[in-house]
Amino acid sequence: MTIDAKTVDEYISKLPEDRIAPVSKLREIVKKNIPKGFEECINYKMIGYVVPHSIYPAGYHCDTKLPLPFINIASQKNFVALYHSGIYADKKLLDWFVAEYPKHVKTKLDMGKSCIRFKKMENIPYDLITELCQKMTVEDWISLYEKNIGRN
Secondary structure (H helix, E strand, C coil), rough: CCCCCCCCCHHHCCCCCHHHHHHHHHHHHHHHHECCCCEEEEEEEEEEEEEECCCCCCCCCCCCCEEEEEEEEEEEHHHHEEEEEEHHHHHHHHHHHHHHHHHHHCCCCCCCEEEEEEHHHCCHHHHHHHHCCCCHHHHHHHHHHHHHHHHC
C-alpha cells in the first residue's frame, strides 16, 4: 500500500480506518521520545524521522539530495511497519530489541533487516518502541552511519 501524501497529517488521513489510531500512536511515541535533532517529514512515501541537511549536509549516500533517514512508519498492505535504521546498523541494539520483544508481546517477532512488522494492531509494543526511540542520538546515528558506509 503506497500512500501519496505531502504531509504527515495528510498521510494519516488517507489510512484505512483501522490503521489511523495505531499509526497515530506510533507517530506520537516517536515524536515524544526521539532525541533532539531528528526531523519529521514524508520520506519514501512514509512518515519519516531524518537527520536534516542542516545537521548532516552530506545527506543519504544513496541519494545525497535526501536527508539521512533514521526511522520510518508505514501502513503496508498486510501490516504496519516501523523501520529503524539503527537496529540494522548496530548489532548490540538489534540484540537488545530481540531479547526485549518477548517480554512485551506474546507473538513471534516478525522482522526484516530494519523493518519490524505488526500484523495485529493490538500486538504493537508501544512501551518497547518508546525505549527504542530513546536509545540513539543524532550524533550516535551519524557516527554509526559513517562507520558503516566507510566515511570515517
